[in-house]
Amino acid sequence: MNQTVAPETLSVSQLNAVIKAVLDTEPLLSHVMVRGELSNFKHHIQSGHLYMTLKDEKSSIRAVMFASSAKKLTFRPENGMKVIVEGRVAVFERDGQYQLYLTGMQPDGLGALHLAFEQLKKKLEEEGLFDPARKKPIPKTPLKIGVVTASTGAAVRDIIHVLNRRFSAAKVLLYPVLVQGPEAAPMIVEALAWFNREQAADLLIVGRGGGSLEDLWAFNEEIVARAIAESKIPVISAVGHETDFTIADFVADLRAPTPSAAAELAVPDSAALRQRLENVNRLMADLLLRQTSAGRIQVQTLAGHRNMQTPLRYIEDCRLTIDSLIQRVYFSQRQKLDAAHRMLGLSAGKLEALSPLSVLERGFSIAFKENKPVRSAELLSPGDALSLRFAKGGAEVLVTKTYLQSESTEKGAKYDADEKKA
Amino acid sequence: MTQTKKKPDLSDLEFEKALQRLEEIVRTLEANKTTLSESLQLFEEGVKLTAHCNALLDKAEQQVSMLVKGEDGTMKPAPMLPL
Known part of the structure; x- marks a missing residue:
């Protein structure tokens, strides 16, 4: 090369084109990872592109992330956030500026997922989704238990085993879902919706066994959190191990540290x-x-x-x-009888004394007129026929004369004699 | 008295309801306001309820079904083999 050769005069466009060509062909710049702090962050609403400046203590560089890449971010970039970005360096010819064209970004220090977790947690908490007041009571003795988890693996086995041991009266309905990967969250959402639509359970257990934060990610997704919050059927979350907390755990009506524990909490013993x-x-x-x-x-x-x-x-x-009553009755009857007897005896004597026969024996006689004894001469007239009765026998006589003044009994006796002679 | 309901058919009485009724019976007996014959009836009902509950608990095998997507795309429960 000759150092004395005068430089070619270039237009601005030509210069920028040359710079661009140089940068574009530099392998180091075509794919870089850069650590820095975000500033001047702008989210262009209409285009969806993100604009920002990445800086450290001494230097800064402009960066852009187009909407297609921005959509894949699992967290919201913010000013002051320390990030690691991935992309290439290129020149924006119009302004003569080189900048980073980003294809990826994740928080530095905290993992991207962790940050997304914190951000979603904060958001839902502010919405009141974790409010204890909105948690539904867990039925004491659920007879139909819906289980939303993978159809194979330790979680479902543990859950069914514990349910059967503690409370075999409960029917278990398993809705098999994928519990990791991009399809997991929509499937879990659909399973929750299905149980609610069909009213097929008194209680739901939603979860999976342990794994990395990425493995458990479906349970940190907003759609899953919202589906749990909206479920009319109480939900017990059972994700991972005791130390794993997911958004689903915060939203669920009851958080169980493990799937087995969920089954323990679900049913009485x-x-x-x-x-x-x-x-x-x-x-x-x-x-x-x-x-x-x-x-x-x-x-x-x-x-x-x-x-x-x-x-x-x-x-x-x-x-x-x-x-004693009988005695008294008997005695009094006896007395009455005796008295009656005595009375009878007396009466008989009297009767004896009164008998006209005894009078006749003494020489008296009785005169009857028309069968009636005659007590007075008044009733008689001369010519009346009388019957006389004596102690012994009788006689039929005619009255010749009557008088009232008693003359003497001799007179009567004389009549007797006369009449007898007649 | 609310206690003298007509005899319920226990066979499909829910466990929880049976328990509730049992506790109601105990409370009534505790109140000690029923006649002896009412108490006896309640006691008899209580014994039947406990037998019913125990029978439910005695079910040896848990019924486990797994939902399977049918040809029409709807989920249908199918018996699940022991794991």
């Missing part, structure tokens, strides 16, 4: 339930016994009465009373 049933049964029996024994005491108090204690004696007493 049959043994404990059996114990509870037994206690209830015993309590019922005790209460009933209390009531019956109260009744028994009442009965016993009543039974303590003399007559209740020895019913035979009571019967005997009754019998004695009856006997």
